[in-house]
Amino acid sequence: MRKGAETRERLLSIAETAVLAKGFGATSIEELIVEAEITKSGFFYHFKDKTELARALIVRYLEADEVLLDDLFKRARELNDDPLHSLLIGLKLLAEMMADLPEGHPGCLVATICYQERLFDKDIHELTRGGALAWRARFVRVLEEISEIYPPNDDVDLVEVADLISTIVEGGIIMSKALREPEKLAAQVILLRSYIKLLFSPRPS
Amino acid sequence: MRKGAETRERLLSIAETAVLAKGFGATSIEELIVEAEITKSGFFYHFKDKTELARALIVRYLEADEVLLDDLFKRARELNDDPLHSLLIGLKLLAEMMADLPEGHPGCLVATICYQERLFDKDIHELTRGGALAWRARFVRVLEEISEIYPPNDDVDLVEVADLISTIVEGGIIMSKALREPEKLAAQVILLRSYIKLLFSPRPS
DNA sequence: ACAAAACTGTACTGGCGGTACAGTACTCGC
DNA sequence: GCGAGTACTGTACCGCCAGTACAGTTTTGT
CATH class of the missing domain: 1.10.357.10 (Tetracycline Repressor, domain 2)
Incomplete structure (x- = not known):
C-alpha cells in the first residue's frame, strides 16, 4: 500500500515541473501520464480531477x-x-x-x-x-x-x-x-x- | 482602413486581461471572439495563430x-x-x-x-x-x-x-x-x- | 489465501486550436 | 461612383485533450 504513495509522489513531482514551465492550464494530463508511465485511469485513481491535482x-x-x-x-x-x-x-x-x-x-x-x-x-x-x-x-x-x-x-x-x-x-x-x-x-x-x-x-x- | 486597427486593439485588450487572469495556455480563442463579438475567421484575419497574438x-x-x-x-x-x-x-x-x-x-x-x-x-x-x-x-x-x-x-x-x-x-x-x-x-x-x-x-x- | 489497493483497457463526449476557402460588406482614393 | 483593397462572415472539417464511466486485472500487506 506504500506503492500508491510513491506513484502519487512521482506524479506530483512531474506535474510541479510542468506547471512551473507552462502554466496549469497548458499542462495536459496526457503528458503527465506519459512521463510517469501510467495510464489515464491510473491518474484518475489518485486524483479525481485536475482541480484535486492542483490542491495536492x-x-x-x-x-x-x-x-x-x-x-x-x-x-x-x-x-x-x-x-x-x-x-x-x-x-x-x-x-x-x-x-x-x-x-x-x-x-x-x-x-x-x-x-x-x-x-x-x-x-x-x-x-x-x-x-x-x-x-x-x-x-x-x-x-x-x-x-x-x-x-x-x-x-x-x-x-x-x-x-x-x-x-x-x-x-x-x-x-x-x-x-x-x-x-x-x-x-x-x-x-x-x-x-x-x-x-x-x-x-x- | 482604420476600423481594422480598432478591432485589433479591442482583441488585444480583451486578450491581455484574459491572459493575466488565466494564463496564456488557458485562454481560448473562443472566449476572446465571443467577448469581442467577431467570428473565428475574423480573429485569424488579424493574427495568423496564437503565437502571433502573444507577440503582439x-x-x-x-x-x-x-x-x-x-x-x-x-x-x-x-x-x-x-x-x-x-x-x-x-x-x-x-x-x-x-x-x-x-x-x-x-x-x-x-x-x-x-x-x-x-x-x-x-x-x-x-x-x-x-x-x-x-x-x-x-x-x-x-x-x-x-x-x-x-x-x-x-x-x-x-x-x-x-x-x-x-x-x-x-x-x-x-x-x-x-x-x-x-x-x-x-x-x-x-x-x-x-x-x-x-x-x-x-x-x- | 484473501481483501483491499493500485492500477489497466476500452469506449465515449464535448470543447478547442487550427486550417481551408468561398463569399460578402464596407470604405478609401481616384 | 466605381474599383480595389480591407475587413470581415459562414461553413466545414481535423486532431488533440479533459473528463466520465466502468469492468477487469495485478500487486501488496497481513
Whole structure:
C-alpha cells in the first residue's frame, strides 16, 4: 500500500515541473501520464480531477517550503544567537541556496497560481494566502526581536519589511527568468540583506 | 482602413486581461471572439495563430509601459532637479499610481510569460528580456548620477539596485495577489523608497 | 489465501486550436 | 461612383485533450 504513495509522489513531482514551465492550464494530463508511465485511469485513481491535482500540488509545495526555511533559519540561529546577525546569516544562506541552482530557480507555485487566479477556486487561493502569511509571520517575529535591540534607522512598518523578503524572492525569480540571469535572484537577496543591515545597524555618530 | 486597427486593439485588450487572469495556455480563442463579438475567421484575419497574438500582446504592453514610465519620471524630474530627490518623487508617484488601482494591479505580462516559458519561442523571450533591460537602463542612468553626488552608504552594485526596482514591483504584484491586499504593492514600493533614501542620504556624523 | 489497493483497457463526449476557402460588406482614393 | 483593397462572415472539417464511466486485472500487506 506504500506503492500508491510513491506513484502519487512521482506524479506530483512531474506535474510541479510542468506547471512551473507552462502554466496549469497548458499542462495536459496526457503528458503527465506519459512521463510517469501510467495510464489515464491510473491518474484518475489518485486524483479525481485536475482541480484535486492542483490542491495536492500546492499543499505539498507549502509543506516542503516550510520544512526548508525552518531548517535554514534554525541553522542560522545556531551560528549566531543575536537576532540581527542570525537573520543576516539566514539571508546569506538563502542566497547561497538560490545560487546553487545552476538552471536557476524553477519557480514558485504560489506565483504561478496568482497569475492564473481564474483557474482555481477559493479553497486554493486560501492555501496560497496562508503560505504568504506564514512567511510573513516567520519574519515578523525575528524583526520585532531585532528592533527591540537595534532601533530601526527609518520609520518603517515591520510587517512591510517582513513581506519585503517574500517580495524580493518572488520578484527575483521573475527577474532571473526574464533576464536569463540565474544569479540575479541570489544577488537581489544579498541586496535585501544590505537593506536590513542599513536599517538596523547602529549609525556611527 | 482604420476600423481594422480598432478591432485589433479591442482583441488585444480583451486578450491581455484574459491572459493575466488565466494564463496564456488557458485562454481560448473562443472566449476572446465571443467577448469581442467577431467570428473565428475574423480573429485569424488579424493574427495568423496564437503565437502571433502573444507577440503582439507583449509588444503592445512594453510600448505602453515605456510611455507611462517616461512620462512619470519626466514629471518627477520637473518637480525637482536633484537626481536623488527626483527619483524619490518618481517612486512616490509610482506608488500612488499603484495605489489608485482599486482592484489591485492586473499583473505584468512579462511575469506571466516567464512563468509559462515553454509556451513561447525564443523571439518572445528576447522581447521580455529587452523589456527588463530597458527598465534596468532607465534606472542605472539616474543611479549613477545620484552616486556621483551622494556616495552610497554601502558597497552595492548600481545595476543590482536598478534591478531591485523591477524586482520589487514584480514581487509586489505577486504578494498583492497572494495576500489579497491590493495596497501591498504600493507599500512595498514605498519601502524601496526607504532603502534608496537610506542608501544615499548623507549620514549625520 | 484473501481483501483491499493500485492500477489497466476500452469506449465515449464535448470543447478547442487550427486550417481551408468561398463569399460578402464596407470604405478609401481616384 | 466605381474599383480595389480591407475587413470581415459562414461553413466545414481535423486532431488533440479533459473528463466520465466502468469492468477487469495485478500487486501488496497481513
